[in-house]
């Protein structure tokens with residue numbers, strides 16, 4: 179049943195996409211690439227299909243799913259209204275890594291998709307395979323990230339296989355995803371829109387289009403109940419405890435030396451610029467500090483890679499919290515359980 183089509187691209191026609199679309203119409207679940215991370219798609223109209231997503235991922239049932247569309251024209255039928263700020267965001271960022279929360283239209287998807295909420299998150303992904311698949315299936319597609327719940331989101335088909343082999347009908351392999359972290363989730367139902375999850379589109383970019391927005395305060399402190407149900411769960415944590423540490427590589431190396439003297443096996447999440455400075459049990463570079471999008475792109479692959487070594491602790495460099503850096507630091511803080519050294 180596995181569909182493995184290495185590096186599907188715009189130039190090819192899509193033989194496997196037709197098969198994947200057929201699976202979706204038969205209420206099976208299929209993983210597919212988007213520009214952010216791989217998604218695990220199902221027919222959003224079918225409770226049976228949507229239940230298979232929760233089952234395969236081991237996802238808590240109170241965590242709602244994003245509905246993916248292949249074309250803007252699909253939107254009006256799915257939501258009660260599209261206000262002016264939402265219109266502007268759509269114009270500026272769709273297709274792209276921005277999920278917008280609307281009041282949902284009644285009776286158009288399974289209640290399981292929205293976990294009983296009266297709002298729904300909608301996204302038009304900027305990926306030729308995702309768009310072709312959704313259009314061909316001709317359905318709204320509910321799709322969370324295609325990882326086991328709690329694991330880093332998958333940025334390659336291999337990550338999906340590692341987590342979900344035998345649990346889903348198939349996977350369309352479009353190569354590594356581009357952005358590397360998930361979409362930004364923004365609630366546009368309030369007068370002042372609220373960012374519920376930082377992601378591929380930055381707060382600065384959003385504010386340049388619609389003016390001031392808020393950011394769910396819980397995301398910054400790590401305390402309390404976030405407005406987005408999914409943000410309350412532990413996520414992305416590697417097997418060994420991860421710690422964040424500010425300061426120069428030389429300062430971090432001093433700590434690594436101390437821990438190794440205590441007999442601990444230590445991993446370091448470094449960058450292309452700093453990797454040569456460290457001496458530790460494992461040093462993995464995660465993109466270039468001069469080009470933060472490359473850090474976002476590598477982050478989940480690097481977090482997964484640490485599990486291949488038997489480590490007692492991992493220390494990570496930290497990144498500036500602007501632009502995509504906000505999303506990078508949000509994911510690193512979650513992976514570290516907000517532990518700092």
Ligand code: TXA
Nearest residue numbers: 214216217242297298299322323360361406407408409
């Ligand atoms: O980039 C992405 O968004 C990827 C790709 C596959 O599109 N999808 C993704 O989905 O990250 P998921 O399910 O892993 O994360 C969706 C997040 C969760 O934190 C969920 O709680 C939140 O969006 N969410 C979904 N619907 C919501 C709603 N109606 N109100 C508030 N939060 C919502």
Ligand code: MG
Nearest residue numbers: 322323324331
């Ligand atoms: Mg997820």
